Amino acid sequence: MAAVHDRAAEWIKIHPLVVRVTHWINVIAILIMVTSGWRIYDASPLFNFRFPGQLTLGGWLAGALQWHFAAMWLLAANGLVYVIYGILSGHFRRKFFPITPRAVLRDVWEALRGKLAHEDLSFYNAAQRSAYLALIVAVIVLVFSGLAIWKPVQLQELAALMGGYEGARLLHFFAMTLVVLIALVHILMVILVPRTFPTMISGRARRKS
Amino acid sequence: MKRRGMDLSLADYPAPQIRSIERRLFLKQSLSLGALALLSGCDLTDDERVQTALSAMSRWNDGVQAWLFDPNKLAPEYPASAITKPFPFNAYYSELEVREVDATSYKLELAGRIRDPKPWTLPELYALPQTSQITRHICVEGWSAIGKWGGVRFSTFLERIGADLSAKYVGFKCADDYYSSIDMATALHPQTLLAFTYADQVLPPKYGFPMKLRVPTKLGFKNPKHIMAMFVTNIYPGGYWEDQGYNWFSGS
Numbered sequence: 291m292a293a294v295h296d297r298a299a300e301w302i303k304i305h306p307l308v309v310r311v312t313h314w315i316n317v318i319a320i321l322i323m324v325t326s327g328w329r330i331y332d333a334s335p336l337f338n339f340r341f342p343g344q345l346t347l348g349g350w351l352a353g354a355l356q357w358h359f360a361a362m363w364l365l366a367a368n369g370l371v372y373v374i375y376g377i378l379s380g381h382f383r384r385k386f387f388p389i390t391p392r393a394v395l396r397d398v399w400e401a402l403r404g405k406l407a408h409e410d411l412s413f414y415n416a417a418q419r420s421a422y423l424a425l426i427v428a429v430i431v432l433v434f435s436g437l438a439i440w441k442p443v444q445l446q447e448l449a450a451l452m453g454g455y456e457g458a459r460l461l462h463f464f465a466m467t468l469v470v471l472i473a474l475v476h477i478l479m480v481i482l483v484p485r486t487f488p489t490m491i492s493g494r495a496r497r498k499s
Numbered sequence: 500m501k502r503r504g505m506d507l508s509l510a511d512y513p514a515p516q517i518r519s520i521e522r523r524l525f526l527k528q529s530l531s532l533g534a535l536a537l538l539s540g541c542d543l544t545d546d547e548r549v550q551t552a553l554s555a556m557s558r559w560n561d562g563v564q565a566w567l568f569d570p571n572k573l574a575p576e577y578p579a580s581a582i583t584k585p586f587p588f589n590a591y592y593s594e595l596e597v598r599e600v601d602a603t604s605y606k607l608e609l610a611g612r613i614r615d616p617k618p619w620t621l622p623e624l625y626a627l628p629q630t631s632q633i634t635r636h637i638c639v640e641g642w643s644a645i646g647k648w649g650g651v652r653f654s655t656f657l658e659r660i661g662a663d664l665s666a667k668y669v670g671f672k673c674a675d676d677y678y679s680s681i682d683m684a685t686a687l688h689p690q691t692l693l694a695f696t697y698a699d700q701v702l703p704p705k706y707g708f709p710m711k712l713r714v715p716t717k718l719g720f721k722n723p724k725h726i727m728a729m730f731v732t733n734i735y736p737g738g739y740w741e742d743q744g745y746n747w748f749s750g751s
Contacts, residue, residue: 330641331641333639333640333641334638334640334641334642336641351639351640352740352743352744352745353553353744355639355745355746356553356554356556356557356744356746357553359556359557359560359746360552360553360556360557363556441567441750441751442635442637442751443572443573443574443575443715443716443750443751444567444568444569444572444716444750444751446572446574446575454575455635455637455643456643459641
């Protein structure tokens with residue numbers, strides 16, 4: 291009996307079920323939205339470059355638009371579940387706050403020097419907190435700028451906040467860029483600290499002794 | 500559906516088939532990502548089922564957009580200084596292939612749920628009350644341009660010909676073999692024009708002489724040019740791009 295109890299005590303809870311499920315649904319949704327979005331961008335580039343066709347989804351503009359306007363429901367519904375859960379359960383308050391600019395700068399600097407301690411995986415350091423919060427804000431901006439591009443007449447008040455239709459296109463592009471950059475850094479950090487990966491599936495991590 | 504061998508070169512196919520094959524290859528590639536398997540929940544290689552699901556979502560989005568559409572909400576109008584010069588030409592063919600329609604023999608043909616389906620000549624159409632607008636044309640490709648169109652309110656014309664305003668669709672057939680259709684709510688919107696002028700001049704051929712439907716609450720491809728015939732119906736008429744996978748409602 292004591293042995294069983296001890297074995298259980300070796301594991302600590304890292305990520306609640308809702309966070310794990312919404313995380314992986316979000317991976318799929320973001321992947322579809324970004325790759326189909328690149329194909330849509332390529333039909334009329336805002337800047338002097340195109341995304342390589344092999345990295346895009348949909349095959350041609352109509353296909354990409356079909357993917358984009360199907361997966362938007364997945365992204366929005368999943369994001370809504372995550373944000374409502376995060377606020378009501380206290381998950382956001384416990385994990386992301388407090389956060390100060392000084393702490394973010396300190397932890398980012400430490401991380402760049404490879405000296406940021408990452409022993410307790412249930413605790414987010416300030417660099418993580420800022421990255422995850424920025425990601426949430428960027429996705430919210432993506433959703434609203436996307437709505438403004440989709441409905442520049444019916445939602446013209448929303449579009450006007452972004453400088454109209456063309457302003458919303460630019461904002462949508464820059465928010466996408468931010469999401470992709472944060473996701474790339476996130477993947478890099480998981481590669482550097484691989485024991486974080488199974489925790490987003492099982493929700494648990496072995497206690498360090 | 501017969502499955503084609505993947506080892507064949509694309510060059511072995513006639514040009515019109517290549518785009519469709521490319522599309523299939525892309526769907527296959529994307530679906531080999533395990534993550535997408537979770538979403539589609541079906542055989543990884545069964546791309547017909549994915550297409551069916553995506554088409555079903557597009558129909559769902561038609562419904563959402565019809566629900567979002569406010570018949571009293573006006574598209575923003577702009578000052579003359581905001582007009583895009585030159586206004587871009589766009590069609591499924593190049594500017595060299597623009598159709599020339601003969602003005603003297605022209606008659607707009609009417610069909611379907613219309614009480615008085617007599618054909619209309621251009622002088623008769625020009626005699627209808629005219630209005631104009633400076634609005635933003637938004638292309639499905641993403642770019643936009645501001646232009647000035649003049650003509651008769653489409654709702655005025657529909658009332659004049661005794662169209663069944665409770666019907667679902669208005670369809671258009673064009674001199675360039677283009678065709679499209681819109682919902683009745685949009686057809687009756689105050690800014691939907693049967694346009695005869697661009698920048699206060701008779702519509703030049705490249706912008707759709709003798710008339711185009713100007714719909715500032717929809718994407719550009721829902722603004723058919725060179726209209727030769729129109730019909731009112733309850734049977735879904737589709738459209739040139741719509742039948743190839745572009746969203747039918749495509750409202751702004």
